[in-house]
Amino acid sequence: MKKQHRKTPELVCPAGTPSALRVAVDAGADVVYCGFRDETNARNFPGLNFSRKEMSEATEYAHKNKAHVYVTVNTFPQAGKTALWHKAVDDAVACGADALIVADMGIASYAAKSHPKTRLHLSVQASASNPDAIRYYCETFNVKRVVLPRVLSIPEITALNDDIPCETEVFVFGGLCVMAEGRCLLSSYATGKSPNMNGVCSPAGDVRYAQGKDGSMDSKLGDFTINRFAAGEPTGYPTICKGRFKCAHQKENEAGYIFEEPTSLDALAMMPDLLRSGVTAFKIEGRQRGRAYTEAVVKAFRKALSDYARGWPLKTDALIALAEGGQSTEGAYKKTWK
């Protein structure tokens, strides 16, 4: 049976702190996603995330304002350490979460059995991008929605939506990975920690910045210098995928981006196409960002949805000041490579 496409997508917004959650709700988020203050979520940064008490209060605030809260338990438990992840699932339900976002099959199984009435969403970290994989999650764990990896073009998303029994959620703004979500080990090579297992890519404890007298800046990860920015040049996150390297045949001053450039996804201009592709929800990345970012991005997308509904033109350059490296891309949605 063909699924009914939503006319207005759900706007799913990030919050790293209770204050950011309130800002997101007030700015027009339909849903806010957030995580506990530990390794169970993929934004395990110092000073970020929610205590159990904060999560309960945040959920209450969101519900009072007709918004929902999705709790991320989307890292992969280490062998013999599943108790922390099970507790996160139980506590999220107790705090009033409207859905759990999970990546690991074991955690999905635990959540489906222990809390069958709670909606399960499949995290982008699960990297499920083909109909067979998605159907397996739906049939086995009763997953209701899958967050699609940022590897698919819009025609591919349209075809996928016609072939799977669940809703889809796609990223429309924020940081981009090297399109190997849930499977990337670059951070582990340099620091021993990864977003998959520890919830943190390029952990801040392993990052150092050195300012040069000429205004340049080196960013270092672990024992490696991974980038050097000239004076005044916009910077990016200190991740290996966005480092500048030189190949064997190149000279020192020819170092360049091999994996990807520091840039943010901005699919605001592609919203009409994404809506026609049948997605249920638009997701904004950035739980590690400040509430000023949350407010600006949520407002911009809420306005864009409103303008689109009225048939007005979309203002597409409003968020460039928030973009990594001062530049944005439409990523795989508008695939120009093979």
Add this chain to the structure above:
Amino acid sequence: MAQMTLRHLIWVKCRQKIRAIFVHMKKDQQRLKFLEPVVRRVFRTILDAHPEIADRLGDYAASNIRIDVRDAPFCMILQPSKREIGVYCRNAKVKFDAQISGSFMTLLKLAEGGGDGDSLFFNRDIEISGDTEAVVALRNALDDSDIDIIRESLAAFGVLGLPLRVGYRVFQDMRPIVEGMFAP
């Protein structure tokens, strides 16, 4: 002897203070001790009003974090766990664990959550060095705290700050109207 006017008396007192600054700068690593009671009072008032800051900082509260105000002649060293703050000449060589550097207005915006730290970093408006974890923890703790630095600084001085608080409130109320008048 000519009679000393009130205006003259104030100037003499100020001159004494200015001389005292230079004496301190030589003796104590250019530490601006005369500013510290005021700044410390503000710092402690903010910490008391926002216990969530210490909670979010966790172990990083023990870090010495240097706040380098690029367009001012001074810097500050925060020690949240000790509820201490030191004020130094900007060129003073003081040990610290982590540093965040930016213009006064940028740092104020960051502290009040009015600017996104990552965007300010991408655009080179702020620079960080030393223990990045401590800086990230401080940024996140402040971002969650809904601090109004000026209002809370004035509140730190009780009745003495009352006229300024009233003035600031009027300024805040009027600001959108004035900005609206000059908006393109």
